[in-house]
Amino acid sequence: MKKLINAPDDVLVDALAGVAAAHPSLSVNIEDRYIVRAGGPTAGKVALVSGGGSGHEPLHGGYVGYGMLDAACPGEVFTSPVPDQILAATKAVDGGAGVLHVVKNYTGDVLNFQMAAELATDDGVRVEAVLVDDDVAVENSTWTAGRRGTGATVFVEKIVGAATERGADLASAVALAREVNDRSRSFGIALTPCTVPANGKPGFELGEDEIELGVGIHGEPGRARGKLVPAKELAGIALDAIHADAPLSGDVLVMVNGLGGTPLIELYVLFAAVADWLSGHGVRIARSLVGNYITSLEMAGASITVCRLTPQLAELWDAPVETPALRWGR
Amino acid sequence: MKKLINAPDDVLVDALAGVAAAHPSLSVNIEDRYIVRAGGPTAGKVALVSGGGSGHEPLHGGYVGYGMLDAACPGEVFTSPVPDQILAATKAVDGGAGVLHVVKNYTGDVLNFQMAAELATDDGVRVEAVLVDDDVAVENSTWTAGRRGTGATVFVEKIVGAATERGADLASAVALAREVNDRSRSFGIALTPCTVPANGKPGFELGEDEIELGVGIHGEPGRARGKLVPAKELAGIALDAIHADAPLSGDVLVMVNGLGGTPLIELYVLFAAVADWLSGHGVRIARSLVGNYITSLEMAGASITVCRLTPQLAELWDAPVETPALRWGR
Amino acid sequence: MDASTFRAWIVEAAQLVIDNADHLTHLDAAIGDADHGINLRRGFQAAVTMLAETDPATPAAVLATVGRALISKTGGASGPLYGTGFRQAGKTLGEDADVSAVQLGAALRAALDGIRQLGAANEGDKTMVDALGPAVRAYQAVVDAGGDLADATRAAADAAARGLQETIGMQAHKGRASYLGARTIGHEDPGAASTVLILRALASATAGLPTEGRAP
Amino acid sequence: MDASTFRAWIVEAAQLVIDNADHLTHLDAAIGDADHGINLRRGFQAAVTMLAETDPATPAAVLATVGRALISKTGGASGPLYGTGFRQAGKTLGEDADVSAVQLGAALRAALDGIRQLGAANEGDKTMVDALGPAVRAYQAVVDAGGDLADATRAAADAAARGLQETIGMQAHKGRASYLGARTIGHEDPGAASTVLILRALASATAGLPTEGRAP
Ligand SMILES: Nc1ncnc2c1ncn2[C@@H]1O[C@H](COP(=O)(O)OP(=O)(O)O)[C@@H](O)[C@H]1O
Ligand SMILES: Nc1ncnc2c1ncn2[C@@H]1O[C@H](COP(=O)(O)OP(=O)(O)O)[C@@H](O)[C@H]1O
Ligand SMILES: [Mg+2]
Ligand SMILES: [Mg+2]
Ligand SMILES: [Mg+2]
Numbered sequence A, B: 001m002k003k004l005i006n007a008p009d010d011v012l013v014d015a016l017a018g019v020a021a022a023h024p025s026l027s028v029n030i031e032d033r034y035i036v037r038a039g040g041p042t043a044g045k046v047a048l049v050s051g052g053g054s055g056h057e058p059l060h061g062g063y064v065g066y067g068m069l070d071a072a073c074p075g076e077v078f079t080s081p082v083p084d085q086i087l088a089a090t091k092a093v094d095g096g097a098g099v100l101h102v103v104k105n106y107t108g109d110v111l112n113f114q115m116a117a118e119l120a121t122d123d124g125v126r127v128e129a130v131l132v133d134d135d136v137a138v139e140n141s142t143w144t145a146g147r148r149g150t151g152a153t154v155f156v157e158k159i160v161g162a163a164t165e166r167g168a169d170l171a172s173a174v175a176l177a178r179e180v181n182d183r184s185r186s187f188g189i190a191l192t193p194c195t196v197p198a199n200g201k202p203g204f205e206l207g208e209d210e211i212e213l214g215v216g217i218h219g220e221p222g223r224a225r226g227k228l229v230p231a232k233e234l235a236g237i238a239l240d241a242i243h244a245d246a247p248l249s250g251d252v253l254v255m256v257n258g259l260g261g262t263p264l265i266e267l268y269v270l271f272a273a274v275a276d277w278l279s280g281h282g283v284r285i286a287r288s289l290v291g292n293y294i295t296s297l298e299m300a301g302a303s304i305t306v307c308r309l310t311p312q313l314a315e316l317w318d319a320p321v322e323t324p325a326l327r328w329g330r
Numbered sequence C, D: 001m002d003a004s005t006f007r008a009w010i011v012e013a014a015q016l017v018i019d020n021a022d023h024l025t026h027l028d029a030a031i032g033d034a035d036h037g038i039n040l041r042r043g044f045q046a047a048v049t050m051l052a053e054t055d056p057a058t059p060a061a062v063l064a065t066v067g068r069a070l071i072s073k074t075g076g077a078s079g080p081l082y083g084t085g086f087r088q089a090g091k092t093l094g095e096d097a098d099v100s101a102v103q104l105g106a107a108l109r110a111a112l113d114g115i116r117q118l119g120a121a122n123e124g125d126k127t128m129v130d131a132l133g134p135a136v137r138a139y140q141a142v143v144d145a146g147g148d149l150a151d152a153t154r155a156a157a158d159a160a161a162r163g164l165q166e167t168i169g170m171q172a173h174k175g176r177a178s179y180l181g182a183r184t185i186g187h188e189d190p191g192a193a194s195t196v197l198i199l200r201a202l203a204s205a206t207a208g209l210p211t212e213g214r215a216p
């Protein structure tokens, strides 16, 4: 294992110290493990709180700021945060209008956020939770824990963040978050595994010409192993799977996301292939992101997320945002 | 070699197609191999043109836009652009006030930009060139081609871009660029090699506990091979080298830059170590960047760049910028 | 079975989890995200520390403390699940200073119900429930047949081990492993494996014997 | 030596560069950035194409075309350097349809001067100049001794090869390799190696013989 760290067990705390030193706009509570806006809670605004295992940076801490999250709760690498820190963050950002938990659909995240929500409710905070489950690689059946939450999390946090900034109440924030999630689908492809620092060994092994199709963001193997084929074909595999699950049409927001170890030049090559596929299917790219937005440590590979836009969603997407990882309009 | 590409020889063209599809704010000339602002040349403004080998994304194409570059000329991966494309880009963005070539100090880049400048001058375009050479790993002697240009390129492009946006003339743009370069120093560390697509093999080999100290951004080995030590020590090695070359003090702009394959969480761990070293030496981090800004394909590792700020430089750094990779203030 | 024996159980369980952390993580790498051993080690170390700090007087207080510690420190799916299990178990024991074999049986049953209610897993879903379910039944059978605490906990541990073996043939329907679908068949479930360790620790604590699986 | 022989030289040089591209890149990987073979292959392929398209009539026009093509397509340091070398060489040949051994010597000298002026490299700096410099001198010596074109170009190629060997012991002071300082000692210089190929091609083109180093 080769990593720019001090010690495997210190990664999270050291990284949080780095976040604190790098971003004066954020306030990092290293003791309780949460990141909030330096300004403190916004009175009368519905607060957006998200969190999950670390190793997905910039998610979630990099999305704390005006127009997006109010707080992020980073767990250990690839491990759900614990109820205590979620509770502390929830109370820290409650502005009196209630708190919305944006939870990626993993049993661990769901259970820990659920326990935190119960505790917060006991303490008189109004809390709602929305599950993000956009990954079409996992079929959503009673035979699984349900779809994983992946790329759509970025869209939900941005769009609902804009709405709450404008005064959306808790109920409509919940409804909007569900709408964005329902309109979004993702598919991920891994070229290499990644190594959890505390573990020290790669999560799986791959041959020189092998890839994992349908991976999530926790270094786990995918639904199936495949051969490394040209980017054009990989884009087709991902978009066919998305299209089969929820037919694409009209204007879309597309994210070609690097999993952490893939150079940007390759993401642009993949984006070109995605653009070809979409135009070939009469779908228009109205908005897009290309880069590392929700990662899996140093894993090489990419995920493609598509959201079928409405004029309202596009307008909220364009609204000003000011976070370390996503910024425009101010 | 495992890459998200279609064919090794198509990487640059395919990536440029992706850039064109992803960024409506840019106009990409795939035939002549350059990227300019969609708006066309800004009349009366000194135009900023940079370029170099590809594989360093987001440099340079990701920095084309308001407040930064007017044009970028991407060569093949790790290979200087050719005079023809530099000439074409130079003419495309000339707004009548002259064109400044920002050239990273590599023999190939220097010679190709030099030839392009001669041709442009023959065609009646006023052209000046500034060399960026901030890498302290290479001693600047008659026994070398001089220092390499690395991280400071981002600072020069941002700060001089802001000044030209405000109407700085060619002479003062040159002077400002030299000032930023003179006040900046960098040092890079590699944990893994990287593979040029057209080559197919890693540029060098490293043992499980080995690193390369003093690497540039072209997948080349560094000045020396070392052992993988904790991030705190690596920060010390880099900053001691920088400090020995140009003593640090006062307010600084710091960039902890990922070389392409290093996850953001590790860059934050390194940033914390950098912040510790600086505060221990009475140096104040006034501005900072953490992320992948000038990369070496999928190489794992990081570079640290420090610029000793003046109030004027800090103010120009804060000025609005609107490019794919760097954006604030609008 | 008094508070000190309950504490001995948890200390022993923590030691077993630490000794087998890499193995649990290795099992999780195959069908999950390679952190189960890391998570439980963190959780049980916190539980032991909290017991030492607060020194709870009753069996119920010991289990409540352990449950809180696991929930606060473990993270992942297993933290809330095991934590809830211990808390529910503790709630059945009231203020008693000494707990009978029958009472422990009810406590184990409450742990199983709590975990099943929170995680909604049925036996056959390839989870810790596939080890704990059979264990609870085996324990009850021994007690009903008049067996003592040591016999019953031993039977529970053995039944859990058999349940763990059963998980190899199962396809996961709950937790991260379910994402891998049929690829999960042929692997032990990490949580079932850790349940075996915890029940082995219980058996040796009640019998006052050394546990198998301890690192030398 | 007429225009068709000059074209034959370049076609042969292109073939040698293509056959040895991986080797040149491999040399560049050791002390540079692993692209010299890729660059020169791209450049010489463009040169051959441009010669076929424009079919220049005089030796001077052939060299000018090759120089332009190398500058336009090669990239890197070697593109402008080799391109300038060919262009400067061409400028010495005027409109002549046939070039003497003496004229070619002056052309090679002009190429060396052009490369040295642009790159500011001295012999000993571990560059292409360490192959081309000795080659130009050896060529001149043969001509001065009354030798013919074939002898002179053969001598130039052999001297370049010896110069290449000399670069192994040198520390690079120019180009990317200079960044590696003493680590460059013990490796051949890629550009010196490609210069040997280009001069070998010249020797066989003038002698009308097959060149050593061609892939079978
Ligand atoms: N819904 C559930 N009900 C019961 N047990 C579960 C459930 N989901 C997961 N588990 C158990 O948790 C174990 C994984 O725990 P762990 O790896 O620590 O958390 P995570 O899966 O979040 O990484 C699984 O092996 C399984 O036994
Ligand atoms: N200043 C110089 N003068 C003469 N030759 C040079 C100079 N710099 C580099 N070279 C030659 O160029 C070769 C490298 O060419 P190439 O790899 O194609 O370009 P780059 O170094 O830009 O990647 C070196 O091996 C050396 O022979
Ligand atoms: Mg986990
Ligand atoms: Mg090069
Ligand atoms: Mg796990």
Ligand SMILES: [Mg+2]
Binding pocket: D028, D032, D033, D034, D035, D036, D076
């Ligand atoms: Mg090279």
